[in-house]
Amino acid sequence: MLLEKAPAKINLTLDVLHKRDDGYHEVEMIMTTVDLYDQIQLTELEQDEIVIKSEKRFVPDDRRNLAFQAAEKLKEKFQIKKGVLITIRKQIPVAAGLAGGSSDAAAVLRGLNKLWGLHLSFEQLAEIGTEIGSDVAFCIYGGTALATGRGERIEKLPAPPTCWVILAKPSIGVSTKAVYGKLNTANIVHPHTSDMVSAIKEGNYEKMCKNLGNALEQVTLEMHTEVRQIKNQMLSAGADNVLMSGSGPTVFGLTQKQSRADRIYNSLRGFCEEVYVVRMLGKQISVD
Ligand SMILES: C[C@](O)(CO)[C@H](O)COP(=O)(O)OP(=O)(O)OC[C@H]1O[C@@H](n2ccc(N)nc2=O)[C@H](O)[C@@H]1O
Numbered sequence: 001m002l003l004e005k006a007p008a009k010i011n012l013t014l015d016v017l018h019k020r021d022d023g024y025h026e027v028e029m030i031m032t033t034v035d036l037y038d039q040i041q042l043t044e045l046e047q048d049e050i051v052i053k054s055e056k057r058f059v060p061d062d063r064r065n066l067a068f069q070a071a072e073k074l075k076e077k078f079q080i081k082k083g084v085l086i087t088i089r090k091q092i093p094v095a096a097g098l099a100g101g102s103s104d105a106a107a108v109l110r111g112l113n114k115l116w117g118l119h120l121s122f123e124q125l126a127e128i129g130t131e132i133g134s135d136v137a138f139c140i141y142g143g144t145a146l147a148t149g150r151g152e153r154i155e156k157l158p159a160p161p162t163c164w165v166i167l168a169k170p171s172i173g174v175s176t177k178a179v180y181g182k183l184n185t186a187n188i189v190h191p192h193t194s195d196m197v198s199a200i201k202e203g204n205y206e207k208m209c210k211n212l213g214n215a216l217e218q219v220t221l222e223m224h225t226e227v228r229q230i231k232n233q234m235l236s237a238g239a240d241n242v243l244m245s246g247s248g249p250t251v252f253g254l255t256q257k258q259s260r261a262d263r264i265y266n267s268l269r270g271f272c273e274e275v276y277v278v279r280m281l282g283k284q285i286s287v288d
């Protein structure tokens with residue numbers, strides 16, 4: 001039996017450059033993992049099958065689950081004739097823009113690499129992960145990175161300046177495909193990715209806050225008024241800046257003061273069911 005943590009990610013920036021011929025969008029985004037985790041337990045089975053268990057509604061227990069696809073890919077590619085029970089203790093909100101499913105898939109790839117003694121590098125696991133979803137490669141490494149291409153090309157960055165992150169997810173789920181589908185690439189307000197990279201490298205918290213930006217935010221804001229309400233609520237409770245993560249609908253606010261993090265958290269409870277105060281992890285996931 002083996003346990004593997006699957007952390008959520010947030011987007012500090014998300015820029016869309018253009019739509020590609022293969023239907024995906026060329027992106028440039030800075031992502032960082034936070035200490036909100038799903039717990040993945042991998043148990044070897046006698047029978048040659050993949051079984052998914054999760055107590056949470058909305059999490060599929062068949063091939064639609066990205067964790068299932070991760071195990072299936074490894075079995076196919078390396079002709080593994082063993083079975084595995086994948087138990088997912090879900091803590092990351094579902095369909096939230098926090099890469100929950102992608103991080104579960106990445107954790108299964110890392111975990112089975114150990115359990116089945118495959119000795120694959122993180123680079124090889126990231127390549128396999130990309131066949132499952134655009135965010136999986138980043139989730140293999142965790143930490144902070146600039147992701148380009150359709151999200152699969154990863155360049156490591158140092159840890160962002162220390163701060164509190166308040167996450168709030170309104171009670172709606174958002175389909176990433178639908179948000180990209182509604183995006184008008186001619187009307188994008190592009191975030192300043194290179195300024196965010198330098199903010200992180202300089203450890204400049206104010207500059208990081210100033211340069212938060214997400215090209216998909218406007219699309220989701222127009223679909224769901226709750227996202228705007230949460231942004232306004234966080235700002236009026238004292239967040240230094242706020243942004244929607246990924247394709248949403250989760251919004252995060254930043255502050256360096258714990259008392260203010262508490263105030264923002266309290267101001268959202270009752271208003272919004274899923275609220276968390278977390279830290280950015282900064283560090284990448286270690287190979288062992
Ligand atoms: C919004 C983000 O989560 C930000 O990190 C990612 O860009 C999306 O990553 P993901 O959920 O792993 O996305 P995938 O499962 O690869 O793709 C879902 C759908 O989103 C759209 N999609 C995704 C990534 C991308 N660079 N361009 C796209 O247009 C495509 O319509 C695709 O069919």
Ligand SMILES: Nc1ncnc2c1ncn2[C@@H]1O[C@H](COP(=O)(O)OP(=O)(O)OP(=O)(O)O)[C@@H](O)[C@H]1O
Pocket residue numbers: 058059060064065066067088093094095096097098099100101102104105135173174176246247248
């Ligand atoms: N392991 C999983 N955990 C949660 N949802 C999963 C999982 N595998 C597949 N899904 C399906 O994927 C859909 C999107 O869920 P997920 O939580 O991964 O979205 P997300 O956080 O918005 O992802 P991203 O930020 O990568 O776009 C869900 O509605 C669910 O049906």
